[in-house]
């Protein structure tokens with residue numbers, strides 16, 4: 413088909429071309445961002461778009477309480493404009509050391525480039541007993557795994573937006589537009605998950621660690637037991653025997669783990685109780701195709717539905 417171009421529309425096309433060339437030549441800021449976990453890096457990409465370059469420290473398959481820092485990550489933090497952490501002691505074993513080694517005042521605690529997503533988040537399971545804070549408990553300030561709460565997307569995105577506006581105020585319009593678009597996507601996703609949870613309410617699970625605490629609460633799942641006696645404390649043989657004993661009259665439950673905790677105690681419990689093991693994404697990047705925060709939540713919920721509706 414031949415389209416006859418009138419003089420007017422040719423002018424219009426030329427104008428559009430020139431405008432787009434002009435826009436393309438405006439250098440976009442390159443805000444260097446280091447995020448502690450890939451979930452936060454994904455949200456930084458959503459809000460920051462082309463103005464940011466983000467790297468995540470933890471890998472999606474790792475236990476977020478125990479992350480080994482590579483020298484290249486210290487260099488990245490040293491050069492970063494923005495550092496984004498979950499907080500609530502989630503990364504307590506490795507973030508303070510990383511920030512000290514990086515010696516970047518701007519992204520140190522209290523610096524304008526430091527974003528603590530735990531700020532303003534109401535954690536579940538905050539210990540009433542202050543002595544727990546001194547023990548070997550990895551959740552001394554309550555459950556810090558709120559990245560696994562389907563409700564937490566808007567909170568994390570807003571914290572990130574605030575941080576970006578502090579370090580790159582010239583990008584305000586751009587960031588706010590991205591934030592608005594992402595907020596709509598989060599809203600659509602939340603409605604989908606709320607609908608899906610109707611299929612899961614009242615189903616029973618056993619977990620290894622309590623990282624899925626917010627998710628199981630959201631879905632209305634009943635947690636029959638925890639393989640770790642305390643967060644971060646591996647089970648003793650006697651704890652495992654007691655757990656097996658307590659489950660002997662239970663039917664139709666599954667054992668939920670993440671990649672890092674899918675270990676021999678989980679396999680032992682599965683063998684002794686005949687309950688299947690369901691490995692859920694612990695974070696973005698924990699398995700092929702788990703590339704975004706919204707997508708990772710979809711995979712978790714779909715996997716639980718597939719496993720529990722079978723039981």
Ligand SMILES: [Zn+2]
Nearest residue numbers: 550621623643
């Ligand atoms: Zn934990």
